[in-house]
Amino acid sequence: MLRLFFTLVLAVGCFFMALGNVLNVTNFGAVGNGSFINTVAIQATIDSATINGDTVLIPSGTFMTGTLMLKNDVTLQIDGTLKGSGKVSDYPEITPSYRSYADYSVQRSLLYAEGQHNITLTGTGTFDGNGSALEFFTNNSQRPYGMRFISCSNLTIENLRLRSSAFWMMHNLNIDTLTIRNLDIYNHANGNNDGINADGCRNVYIGNCTVDSGDDPIVLKGMSLALMENVVVENCTVATYSRAIKIGTETNGGFRNIHIHDITVVPTTFSIPGVAGAARTGINLSIVDGGFIDSMLVENISMTGVQTPIFIRLGNRARGYQDTIPVTNVGSINHLTVRNITAVAESNITSMISGIPGHYVQNVLLENIDLTVPGGLGAFPAGFGVPEVETGKPESDMFGDSIPAYGLYLRHADGINLNNFCVTTQSTDSRPFIVTEDILNTPTYATETIGNATCAKIVTGLAAVTSSTLNAYPNPTNGILHVSLPNQGAVQYSIVNMLGQTVKTGTCQGEIDLRQLECGSYLLRLFNGSSLRFIIEH
Numbered sequence: 001m002l003r004l005f006f007t008l009v010l011a012v013g014c015f016f017m018a019l020g021n022v023l024n025v026t027n028f029g030a031v032g033n034g035s036f037i038n039t040v041a042i043q044a045t046i047d048s049a050t051i052n053g054d055t056v057l058i059p060s061g062t063f064m065t066g067t068l069m070l071k072n073d074v075t076l077q078i079d080g081t082l083k084g085s086g087k088v089s090d091y092p093e094i095t096p097s098y099r100s101y102a103d104y105s106v107q108r109s110l111l112y113a114e115g116q117h118n119i120t121l122t123g124t125g126t127f128d129g130n131g132s133a134l135e136f137f138t139n140n141s142q143r144p145y146g147m148r149f150i151s152c153s154n155l156t157i158e159n160l161r162l163r164s165s166a167f168w169m170m171h172n173l174n175i176d177t178l179t180i181r182n183l184d185i186y187n188h189a190n191g192n193n194d195g196i197n198a199d200g201c202r203n204v205y206i207g208n209c210t211v212d213s214g215d216d217p218i219v220l221k222g223m224s225l226a227l228m229e230n231v232v233v234e235n236c237t238v239a240t241y242s243r244a245i246k247i248g249t250e251t252n253g254g255f256r257n258i259h260i261h262d263i264t265v266v267p268t269t270f271s272i273p274g275v276a277g278a279a280r281t282g283i284n285l286s287i288v289d290g291g292f293i294d295s296m297l298v299e300n301i302s303m304t305g306v307q308t309p310i311f312i313r314l315g316n317r318a319r320g321y322q323d324t325i326p327v328t329n330v331g332s333i334n335h336l337t338v339r340n341i342t343a344v345a346e347s348n349i350t351s352m353i354s355g356i357p358g359h360y361v362q363n364v365l366l367e368n369i370d371l372t373v374p375g376g377l378g379a380f381p382a383g384f385g386v387p388e389v390e391t392g393k394p395e396s397d398m399f400g401d402s403i404p405a406y407g408l409y410l411r412h413a414d415g416i417n418l419n420n421f422c423v424t425t426q427s428t429d430s431r432p433f434i435v436t437e438d439i440l441n442t443p444t445y446a447t448e449t450i451g452n453a454t455c456a457k458i459v460t461g462l463a464a465v466t467s468s469t470l471n472a473y474p475n476p477t478n479g480i481l482h483v484s485l486p487n488q489g490a491v492q493y494s495i496v497n498m499l500g501q502t503v504k505t506g507t508c509q510g511e512i513d514l515r516q517l518e519c520g521s522y523l524l525r526l527f528n529g530s531s532l533r534f535i536i537e538h
């Protein structure tokens with residue numbers, strides 16, 4: 001049955017901003033000797049630059065600073081090193097106007113902006129949060145973010161080396177049109193060292209980044225009711241001992257039209273005594289505070305150094321983003337495709353999909369999955385029960401350190417489709433390949449042995465649910481619309497404008513180039529009967 005998707009908004013450069021002058025911070029009194037605190041001088045440069053949309057240049061040298069407030073139409077070009085002060089007193093507390101669950105966390109940051117537009121961070125240099133400074137350990141609850149941007153529009157962060165934030169490297173909250181690309185992030189200073197956080201943002205591109213972080217390297221969050229939608233994450237390499245690719249754990253808002261593809265997960269190079277270097281989870285997609293996942297595609301992922309490859313969880317932690325709001329209802333996970341995945345696991349904590357009683361994970365396709373697991377366990381005793389832990393934090397080990405299936409555990413789910421789902425055990429394992437509990441609309445599978453792998457393939461069932469579903473994932477930086485039609489090859493298309501005129505036709509093989517189109521509303525029609533309304537706007 002044809003499913004009509006929501007309206008897409010695609011920002012593809014229908015605006016033009018004139019380039020201003022370059023203002024060197026040394027001309028405003030800044031000194032790059034690695035010790036002088038330059039907050040006043042650099043802030044004065046930013047305040048001057050916002051008038052005409054100028055560029056603020058951090059030249060060669062190491063420029064120490066406290067909190068800097070970025071403003072409209074400013075480009076901050078870091079060609080030397082911009083380094084945070086090691087003193088908490090140089091980071092005043094800033095309470096945002098926009099409320100979110102982050103209000104319960106630290107309110108300090110090295111770079112900050114709220115309600116601003118057209119901000120760019122770029123350059124050939126290094127942004128150093130100086131997070132290992134002694135004072136950040138002794139004042140743990142006051143550790144600043146590296147950068148924090150709230151309710152801004154047209155924000156770009158690109159081409160830089162980002163190092164050693166005291167807390168998350170960045171928090172992008174409620175941003176409209178966010179571009180993050182070509183970053184080299186190494187964030188291992190103390191605790192909670194996330195890499196890239198995008199939280200309730202629209203029209204997001206994250207691409208060509210390398211992230212090795214002490215916590216989640218790339219994470220999409222919902223710490224308010226703002227939707228996280230129209231997102232492309234591509235061509236990144238990530239490493240962590242936490243969760244490599246993650247939704248949550250805060251999920252008050254929804255996650256819609258998300259495309260994550262061509263990601264390589266590798267072991268972190270940072271060693272902590274007594275802590276395993278493998279990521280706890282390779283792909284962790286969870287809804288536990290209300291909110292929803294709808295129309296999400298994760299594909300072409302290669303993982304080594306992970307404990308559990310795939311973890312999909314619908315739970316009921318029901319944590320509100322403010323104490324004054326009503327208790328959050330159970331959310332939903334629907335129309336999710338995970339395909340073309342290879343992973344080598346380092347634990348027997350099995351990949352799983354789990355809802356809770358009465359609330360089902362719905363319409364998930366796992367396709368072309370190739371997992372290698374340690375194995376070597378015996379069969380579990382008859383009647384063994386996996387605990388529900390309905391209100392728990394969504395972690396792959398939340399149900400214990402082993403699961404009664406070696407390949408896949410399915411519970412409280414509706415319409416789960418497996419197509420070429422293969423698992424190889426490195427040692428003989430007596431557990432069943434797949435264990436299911438409380439599963440609705442289960443397809444019939446053929447299970448076969450291929451080499452050392454056991455594979456499940458659909459024989460009959462619900463594969464048609466996804467075969468006619470049109471998903472489109474806009475790339476807001478280059479005007480390419482990624483079109484996904486599971487289980488189908490190339491298909492002819494036409495694009496019609498508001499006047500009913502056909503403005504473009506062709507054969508779609510996964511991508512449609514929209515750069516020739518003017519701003520406006522369009523209808524995409526595929527000749528298999530699917531259609532989708534989208535908007536190009538500035």
